[in-house]
Amino acid sequence: MHYDLIIVGSGSVGSSAGYYASRSGLKVLMLDEHTPPHSSGSHHGATRLVRCAYGEGTRYIPLLIRARELWKELNELTKTNIYEKCGVLNTGLGDSSFIDNARRSAEIYGLEIENMTAEDIKKRWNGIQVPGDYVGVFEPDAGFLRSELAVNAYVKLSKEAGAHQIFDCKVSSVTPTENEVVVETEKGIFKGRKALVSAGTWVKDLLPNLPISPVRKVLTWYASDPCYKNIPGFLVNLEQDFFYGFPADENGFKIAKHSGGQNISSRDELTPFGSREGDRTETLNFITNFLPNTGGILEGKTCSYDMSPDEDFIIDTLPGSENVMLVTGLSGHGFKFTSVLGEIAAFFAGDKKPGFDIRPFALNRFNHM
Ligand SMILES: Cc1cc2nc3c(=O)[nH]c(=O)nc-3n(C[C@H](O)[C@H](O)[C@H](O)COP(=O)(O)OP(=O)(O)OC[C@H]3O[C@@H](n4cnc5c(N)ncnc54)[C@H](O)[C@@H]3O)c2cc1C
Incomplete structure (x- = not known):
């Protein structure tokens, strides 16, 4: 053939x-x-964030708008919630390029967003704590995909x-x-x-x-307070790092660090969660400061990124x-x-x-x- x-x-x-x-x-x-x-x-690892007000740059937005139409169509075709609309909160310092890009993409492409202060975030979602000089860009039509x-x-x-x-x-x-x-x-x-x-x-x-550089990444599921079941997906831009997570479900509260990871050069180096010192502590400081009602670790997995320069x-x-x-x-x-x-x-x-x-x-x- x-x-x-x-x-x-x-x-x-x-x-x-x-x-x-x-x-x-x-x-x-x-x-x-x-x-x-x-x-x-x-x-693998069940879920991936999906958003259109994109901190990574406006060149991605036309693709994202079409992608979202197709995800909605896939939901209809399969009669499932592969695309789950729970909103995504982007938060970081107001003058970061990530926040600025998210706002600009919403402005240029007419995406619905809500600009929030640290105080607004704290009041709206019990259990999320951000520093006073952080701001939020909340996109209600965003959410996660069951990958x-x-x-x-x-x-x-x-x-x-x-x-x-x-x-x-x-x-x-x-x-x-x-x-x-x-x-x-x-x-x-x-x-x-x-x-x-x-x-x-x-x-x-x-x-x-x-x-292309392969990078080993870690995903961690935590036990959590019920307050984290009703939060949106979130992405937090610390000065040097990015952390993100998903609303908690029956499997726990999934949190990960987007930045960093270990460069690897073979499939054998993609070792399981816990095999490397640091796997279990990677998100610890972050949850202590931002999500203080989080409990202990339930599970972890490793996955890999294909990084371009x-x-x-x-x-x-x-x-x-x-x-x-x-x-x-x-x-x-x-x-x-x-x-x-x-x-x-x-x-x-x-x-x-x-x-x-x-x-x-x-x-x-x-x-x-
Ligand atoms: C921990 C983690 C969290 C992430 N979070 C997000 C997120 O929140 N939002 C988001 O948008 N993205 C996220 N991503 C990124 C996203 O998941 C990836 O960019 C995407 O899945 C990559 O798709 P792919 O088709 O390139 O790779 P894959 O889905 O891995 O597909 C590649 C396929 O190629 C096959 N293959 C490889 N070599 C060969 C060969 N020689 N012969 C035959 N088959 C071969 C593999 O078996 C595999 O099935 C995340 C990724 C990870 C790892």
């Missing part, structure tokens, strides 16, 4: 691409080293839409020729008109020249080949975009323009480095 699109890595981005490409009538092959969803990539359920749904919907899926099948090479792309795997060689490489953290095994995404074609698309360097903030990134990959496979300005995410921005 000759495919229109071969997807190398069918996790967060790849499963979504599988769905939108097969839904548009293309012949799609989805490959993955594991059976997605799974716990060996970047999508493993989302990947599961996209895998299922892709199959129903006609995608061919071969899982537990590691890809060893992706080679563009003049008119097609040859993908070599442990279960055979496949050929397609186009390919998408969405292999997450370990993409450099296939394309060693990409400027500037922490912005890479959405481009492979240098020298217009037939291989890369979506990589999602740098720990990509899940909320995966619906629209899948749609963009489907446009690419169908020889259509992406409909968004993806030039800020071009690979050649690193050429001077």
Whole structure:
């Protein structure tokens, strides 16, 4: 069989691409080293924050607005709450670029936000404590995504839409020729008109020249006071660091540190939670100061980020080949975009323009480095 699109890595981005490409009538092959969803990539740990008033920069907003439409559509298609609207509170010093960007993106794109003082935050959500000189940008239409359920749904919907899926099948090479792309795997060689490489953290095994650094990350679930069940998702920008968390549920109160982590160079170095001194204390100071009603640790997990040098995404074609698309360097903030990134990959496979300005995410921005 000759495919229109071969997807190398069918996790967060790849499963979504599988769905939108097969839904548009293309012949799609989805490959993955594991059976997605799974716990060996970047999508496990149950939930991911989703927001549009984006502190990371206004260039992301058109993508985020479309992503949110697609998440809402996925909820309707699956009759589930993969996208849970509980609001997200961004908080930090009023003059930080993160807060400024969140406000500016809301202003430019007409997003609903509420500007808050530290006192407003304390009064509204019992149990959240922020320093007096912090401000808040609360986005009520934001919330979280049930990430493993989302990947599961996209895998299922892709199959129903006609995608061919071969899982537990590691890809060893992706080679563009003049008119097609040859993908070599442990279960055979496949050929397609186009390919998408969405292999997450370990993409450099296939394309060693990409400027991607794998980073080990820790997630911690705490016991909590019931007051944390009724709070929004939150992101706290301390001067040097970022912490974030989710409303507590029956599994506990999930809190993590976005900044930092350990650089790793092989899958073996992604050791389990608690194997490294510091795993259990990473969020301790933060909760003591900001969320004082938090209890003891219930559970922890490790996961990995695929960091680009500037922490912005890479959405481009492979240098020298217009037939291989890369979506990589999602740098720990990509899940909320995966619906629209899948749609963009489907446009690419169908020889259509992406409909968004993806030039800020071009690979050649690193050429001077
Ligand atoms: C702890 C943590 C918290 C996060 N929090 C947020 C958040 O709150 N909000 C947010 O938006 N984002 C968040 N992210 C980031 C987000 O989850 C990732 O950016 C996103 O999941 C990456 O998607 P991906 O498709 O690139 O990777 P994955 O979902 O890991 O998919 C890559 C797939 O490629 C497969 N693969 C790799 N190599 C091969 C090969 N050689 N052959 C075959 N298959 C291969 C893997 O098995 C995997 O299934 C977080 C990430 C982590 C780790």
